[in-house]
Amino acid sequence: MNAGKKMLIGLHLGNGYGSQPGAWRMPGVDSKSYTSFDARVKQAQAAERGKLQFIFLPDGPGAIMADIETESPGFNLDVMLTLAAVARETEYIGLVATGSTTFNEPFNLARQSKALDIMSHGRAGWNAITSSGEDVAANYGKRIPSGEERYGRAHEVVQIIQALWGSWGKDAWVHDKETGQFAHKDQIIPINLQGKFVGSRGPLYIPPSEQGQPIIFHAGGSPNAYELAGRFANAVIGAAFTIEDARAQRNAFREAAKRFGREPDEIKYIPGLMTTIEKDRRTALDRRIQLTEHLFPQRVAYLQQMLGIPLDIKRLDEPLSKVQLDAARPSRYDPRSPHALQIAKQGWSLRDILAHGVIDYHPVIVGPGIEAADHMQAWFEAGAADGFWISPDVNSDGIDAFVDEVVPILQERRLFHQDYEGKTLREHLGVPDQYGIDPRVEELKYKTN
Numbered sequence: 442m443n444a445g446k447k448m449l450i451g452l453h454l455g456n457g458y459g460s461q462p463g464a465w466r467m468p469g470v471d472s473k474s475y476t477s478f479d480a481r482v483k484q485a486q487a488a489e490r491g492k493l494q495f496i497f498l499p500d501g502p503g504a505i506m507a508d509i510e511t512e513s514p515g516f517n518l519d520v521m522l523t524l525a526a527v528a529r530e531t532e533y534i535g536l537v538a539t540g541s542t543t544f545n546e547p548f549n550l551a552r553q554s555k556a557l558d559i560m561s562h563g564r565a566g567w568n569a570i571t572s573s574g575e576d577v578a579a580n581y582g583k584r585i586p587s588g589e590e591r592y593g594r595a596h597e598v599v600q601i602i603q604a605l606w607g608s609w610g611k612d613a614w615v616h617d618k619e620t621g622q623f624a625h626k627d628q629i630i631p632i633n634l635q636g637k638f639v640g641s642r643g644p645l646y647i648p649p650s651e652q653g654q655p656i657i658f659h660a661g662g663s664p665n666a667y668e669l670a671g672r673f674a675n676a677v678i679g680a681a682f683t684i685e686d687a688r689a690q691r692n693a694f695r696e697a698a699k700r701f702g703r704e705p706d707e708i709k710y711i712p713g714l715m716t717t718i719e720k721d722r723r724t725a726l727d728r729r730i731q732l733t734e735h736l737f738p739q740r741v742a743y744l745q746q747m748l749g750i751p752l753d754i755k756r757l758d759e760p761l762s763k764v765q766l767d768a769a770r771p772s773r774y775d776p777r778s779p780h781a782l783q784i785a786k787q788g789w790s791l792r793d794i795l796a797h798g799v800i801d802y803h804p805v806i807v808g809p810g811i812e813a814a815d816h817m818q819a820w821f822e823a824g825a826a827d828g829f830w831i832s833p834d835v836n837s838d839g840i841d842a843f844v845d846e847v848v849p850i851l852q853e854r855r856l857f858h859q860d861y862e863g864k865t866l867r868e869h870l871g872v873p874d875q876y877g878i879d880p881r882v883e884e885l886k887y888k889t890n
């Protein structure tokens with residue numbers, strides 16, 4: 442680990458309530474935040490107060506993963522419109538939107554994302570993902586294509602988009618009122634790229650932003666993801682439950698970057714962390730119980746499978762017995778199982794075991810800020826992460842809790858910057874200049890696993 446190297450931190454901004462089911466019903470939360478652009482702006486401003494490098498907006502697009510009868514959809518109404526609103530009300534924080542390479546035309550994505558980059562003065566990022574859900578495909582009247590087609594198309598879409606971004610020459614715009622010359626026509630040129638799946642003539646009539654063009658992110662962790670991100674991405678939104686897994690993923694992305702002639706440090710691996718920050722563990726557990734207790738019947742059923750022992754929903758107040766703990770075998774099929782057993786062995790009641798978030802999508806901190814800081818430091822110093830994307834349980838006070846209780850500890854330990862290094866996302870991430878396609882990885886050619 443380089444001495445003096447600092448971690449990166451992003452904020453997950455989904456439906457406006459937070460990452461826990463039940464967040465929309467918490468005291469102090471506006472139950473209509475789902476449609477409130479003001480709420481998103483406020484939340485982004487809270488993250489900017491903490492000097493976080495970016496906000497990250499996942500997207501389906503359009504499918505819901507929850508039961509709408511009782512839960513909000515997980516996504517923004519529209520990621521680009523949200524970021525347009527946020528761009529006008531913030532000054533520094535990076536704005537990263539997910540856009541599917543499976544169901545979008547590259548010209549549309551190129552145009553919207555570069556326009557956002559101009560609007561935000563060089564703070565846009567595009568999370569280039571392949572879509573894998575049939576419910577998303579159905580919104581486009583399609584079925585999910587094969588892995589080969591999805592990743593083949595993804596490699597083409599990214600290259601065409603980058604070529605379009607670079608098609609307006611860096612110095613092409615003159616806008617000289619005296620001479621009457623608006624632009625150098627010979628520096629704004631068609632790209633004429635046609636692949637197997639997509640194509641575009643161009644050019645795209647948008648000049649460079651302060652960072653040139655948007656930064657490419659990717660979210661995933663499969664061998665196909667390594668190939669795609671290793672070639673094009675500067676940051677990866679990841680998911681890992683252990684330091685060992687995170688380190689292996691980070692190394693795989695770094696190795697992939699090397700295979701394409703890039704420096705491994707050009708790609709930042711950023712796994713997720715979910716937070717419930719309160720003054721002590723008990724208060725934090727009680728908050729999580731309030732948020733998720735309605736789901737405990739189904740979660741107890743699932744925990745039984747994770748631990749391989751019968752559990753009784755009527756005994757939520759009791760710790761697991763010695764007989765149960767001796768018989769427990771963490772499931773091989775769920776990487777969260779060993780941690781769940783570890784928490785159970787600490788003697789917590791069944792209710793509190795669940796309140797520790799042992800069935801959540803990422804590692805979960807339920808306790809004081811120092812526990813989050815310790816987790817982040819351990820992973821960062823073990824070479825398992827270049828940073829983290831944070832999913833607070835409830836956005837309306839959970840972002841502030843992270844900013845006030847975790848960020849100062851990380852700053853004091855010199856693990857997180859005191860202030861923004863510049864005004865662009867490229868500067869925040871410390872990634873090299875790029876305009877158009879990276880010549881080291883260019884060729885409308887792809888490889889799938």
Ligand SMILES: Cc1cc2nc3c(=O)[nH]c(=O)nc-3n(C[C@H](O)[C@H](O)[C@H](O)COP(=O)(O)O)c2cc1C
Pocket residue numbers: 498499500501502539570571572573660661662663665666678679680713
């Ligand atoms: C942390 C993380 C975040 C992701 N975010 C999104 C997202 O916002 N939208 C989406 O459609 N897919 C998202 N994905 C899914 C991946 O893009 C990919 O489709 C999935 O990992 C399946 O891999 P495969 O395409 O190699 O089968 C995410 C994956 C991970 C690991």
